[in-house]
Amino acid sequence: MAKLTSMMNIGREMAKKLDSIGISSSEELIQSGAEQAFLKLKEAYPKICLVHLYALEGAICNIEFNGLSESRKQELKAFSDFLKV
Numbered sequence: 001m002a003k004l005t006s007m008m009n010i011g012r013e014m015a016k017k018l019d020s021i022g023i024s025s026s027e028e029l030i031q032s033g034a035e036q037a038f039l040k041l042k043e044a045y046p047k048i049c050l051v052h053l054y055a056l057e058g059a060i061c062n063i064e065f066n067g068l069s070e071s072r073k074q075e076l077k078a079f080s081d082f083l084k085v
Helices: 012-020 026-032 034-044 050-061 070-084
Strands: none
Touching: 012 034, 026 034, 026 050, 034 050, 034 070, 050 070
């Protein structure tokens, strides 16, 4: 299993947070998906923000988070906004 820190956009701090919610490898993050991982992170770390969701999606897609398509960013933002309600 590959380390989370081997993924784009995932630093040591994010890897520690992911590990604390039961995601300890890149395969587990990919299987979980960005939205589900973000939801678990948000429950454990309420100050997690939209940029973290973008970073998770970028890691899964193996691109810099700012390279996500505008349509995907809008989908992710809608998901994040839904969690605030």
